[in-house]
Amino acid sequence: MIFETLKPKVTEITNNPAFSRDEKLLAVCGLLEQNIAYYTWVGFYFANHETKTLHLGPYVGAPTDHTVIPFGKGICGQVAVSNENFVVPDVAAQDNYIACSFTVKSEIVVPLFVNGENIGQIDIDSNVLDPFTEADERFLEFVNQEVAKLF
Template identity: 80%
Template sequence: MNFEDLKPKVHALLAANNLNRDEKLKNLCQFLSDSISYYNWVGFYFANHEAKTLHLGPYIGAATDHTVIPFGKGICGQVAESNANFVVPDVAAQDNYIACSFTVKSEIVVPLFVNGINIGQIDIDSHVIDPFTEKDERFLEFVNQEVAKLFK
């Protein structure tokens, strides 16, 4: 699997004129989950800055009870405050982790910026310990740059 080979498909999925934004994001989540073997749950959370909460958007994977996450809570909540990527090689070793499922072993969260404001994030869980590399981070930053165009 080569991330560079996936980029044109990401662009094409998000450029589909016959779909609304949530449909495009759901299709993107499905594509990422299907294309990268260790992307077992792929979804978006979007920020409500007034309430200081994140709200679950389109996703693919096991159902989650975590539909609203306070800023600062868990990995996603920490990214909402830090505005920085957060890679967790082993969730069992992370203090401020919100357990979604016993099958989740690692997580990566990359913030989504529109006009310099962190409006949300892409969140990916894996059933594998420590699968995420700097290449995943750079690819997901590209994905979020493309997603940001849907909000402009």
């Protein structure tokens, strides 16, 4: 499966001493968006626990106005509170959804933990209805484990 072939590439990016942290994050986003057909938008949000907001970090995909998201708002904001993966097969069926684009049909958000603290998340939008499986969750958890080493 594609995820197994991408894992060593993710590790190679995160271990590359020539890249800054943001360059590594951007490269990981690009790798996923370019190699997984149904990953349309891939980005990281980082938590500010004092203000209870998420702030957009490196991403690949269409520009977004959602650069700051309050905890609890939208899928990303809910993950900041729940500390759990959130898979949305159909964004149209979600009441607390922040629309980034009318083309987005589904979303997956996986929290990023450093020393047990949720410092952010990887957020992926898809223009395909219900494409995400448990394999996506496990792969993105792996990605976040590698990314966590950068902090």
